[in-house]
Amino acid sequence: MSRVGLGASLLAALAIAVVLGIRFGSVDLTSREVLTALAGGGPEWQRQIVVELRLPRMLLGALVGGGLALAGATFQALLRNPLAEPYILGISGGASVGAVLVLALGLAGAASWVLPLAALAGALLAIVLVFRVATASGRSLDVRVLLLAGVVVAAFFSACVAFILSVSEARTVQGAVLWIMGSLAGAGWKSVAVAAAYTLPTAALLFTLARPLNLMAIGEETAHYLGADVEKVKRGALALAALLTAAGVAVAGVIGFVGLVVPHTIRLLIGSDHRALLPLSFLGGATFLVLSDIAAQLVLAPTQVPVGVITAFVGVPLFLVLLRRSLIP
């Protein structure tokens, strides 16, 4: 499949997914009612549902999904392993501790940028912890150790979240349950603006690192000999990917496996040239999360399932297949 063809198909799929997401939801509306509401007519409660809930929810899903898939593709390039993913590495968990802490301390109301920044601090802390453990032997990074470190760090962070929630007021607990299994149910125009402000410039910066990331795929030593500033690329890309993860966690909680499923599929279709892989992963992630969210609203309607449940149901089997394959020499 050509890169342009795939890009166009993904854009079309994303547009269709967003339209579907606006059309269908846990409340039954007819197409005519939805169109009337979009045009600004119809009853107030229908306008509320379509313009203030469904539309921002789909846009938020696209931004978060794109960011998580891009972060996944970046971690995979840096760690040279297709199993790396923000959730599995415990980076989403770190971000969620930052976010929940800010909520529990009642600081989230202060300014809309506080929550994402706290999440970023948590994500960076997680990256440092995981890498410290995984590289403790001084030898090159053993990916099994890395994954194990990620799992343990993630377990620690989820314990931190549980602890913070248990000493918080009931009102905070209700709002913070979102961070345990991600959901887009809290979407509004404010969270869309926050997610866009953090995600879009970060993604654009990461796209400019595509070629050095290509070199990293054949090893840091070779990348160095080809003139890439390996340390700078590594630190820059890690920080940007952490920021994408943090932005996603801040507005939608911990959603796993998007960064695993999407880049893997794109790589199968067009290969691993990051100049194409990164932007297409972003588009693919946006589409995947929007579709997953529609499924999350419809499978048990009118009850909503957290979207993280859907992405895990898709992602875990793929993870196990990839893990099995990576263990076969």
Added chain:
Amino acid sequence: MRFAAQALVVRYPRSARAALERVTIEVPDGSLYAVLGPNGSGKSTLLKALLGVVPISAGAARVDGRDVSSWSRRELARAVGVVPQAEAIAFPLSVREMVAMGRYPWLGPLGAEREEDRDAIARALEHCDVADLADRDVMTLSGGELQRVRIARALAQQPRALVLDEPTASLDIRHEMTILELLRASADQGITVLVVTHGLDLAARFADHMLLLGRGEVAAEGPPAAVLRSGVIEAVYRWPVAVAPDPATGTPRVTPLRGGATS
């Protein structure tokens, strides 16, 4: 392009013995220079020191008369193509994509491939006889093919020097000879070739100069006939050998004798 080491000392942290002890060498422009020596004698360390990737404890490493640390990574990558001992390729990659990576120092992170880049890639593929493999995944190549592709990548850098660490290790004679012919041809075109190898006899046939390292020190340096002497080789490898002219080529041939390991 010339490489030089002057009283070069490299000492790795937490290591009792220096990896390189006062090594002084001169790699002349346009020559094929072979670095030989037992395992752990400091061959790879010498290459890395000359390329500025291991810290130097004392002495100097110079590239074209300038201290290697004064070269920017990009400047050096435009002048020197390096083929490291091993590369673990993380993701599927076509041969053409792999060779195109050699253009990185000329393009930087953002530039698009220009006509001259495509030319350089095509010439490198052609030169290393891998043009018909261009669309193959590098992970499916044989050892010899992969080695030629990696050399093509280095040549796509349009370098004035090639540096290779054991490029013929674990290759059969046909592939080994192809690579060595390729390196000889590059040297004849004026590219300085600095190569680490274990093959004493083949090095004698292809190299203009040889360096024999033993425990981080220069044991012998010069034209093959001057370096490959039984006394020196026995001392460095701690194994008895006989050296005689090869009946087919007239170059020195080293034959390890049986019943060694006396000390």
